[in-house]
Amino acid sequence: MRTYLAFLHKDPESDFTVTFPDFPGCITAGSTLDEARAMAQEALPFHIEGLLEDGEILPDPKSLDAALEADPMNKEAVAFLVEVPGDEPVVRVNITAPKSALTRIDHYAASIGMSRSAFLIQSARQAMQRGD
Numbered sequence: 001m002r003t004y005l006a007f008l009h010k011d012p013e014s015d016f017t018v019t020f021p022d023f024p025g026c027i028t029a030g031s032t033l034d035e036a037r038a039m040a041q042e043a044l045p046f047h048i049e050g051l052l053e054d055g056e057i058l059p060d061p062k063s064l065d066a067a068l069e070a071d072p073m074n075k076e077a078v079a080f081l082v083e084v085p086g087d088e089p090v091v092r093v094n095i096t097a098p099k100s101a102l103t104r105i106d107h108y109a110a111s112i113g114m115s116r117s118a119f120l121i122q123s124a125r126q127a128m129q130r131g132d
Contacts, residue, residue: 002084004061006040007077008033020082021067021074022059023047037080044082055129057122060115 009017015029016036028043030036048058068074102116109119 002058002061003081004044004084005064005067006044006080006082007067007074008036008080009073009077018043019074019077020044020047021062021070023051040080040082045084048084055125057118057125059118 004020004022007019007021009019011017015031016033017027017029018036018040020026020040023044026043026047028036028039030039051058062070064079067079105119106116109116112119
């Protein structure tokens, strides 16, 4: 089971809004705090299910510090965790690669908000879909 950060935002003129720093397109809301948290628990697994069906790779969960640094608006929000069931086991592998290649991969992956593992898996899936 994976756990992702969620941020609860409250504007005086609106409902409670929940955003997910690891999933910028996933947003939900509720008229009460409890409703917003319940909606977050429904919205994130639904969003992830759609990503997996489209062959996307799930990002590694961001740390609270990284999420706060990435978006200053999160500093005014309340952070909480949302657990997402994971049915596919993750396996650690060992690869051999030139250090300079790994450095470039790490820099590029970080610039697009991904981990090295997620980037390599996504790149491999894309190459297989193209038939490379």
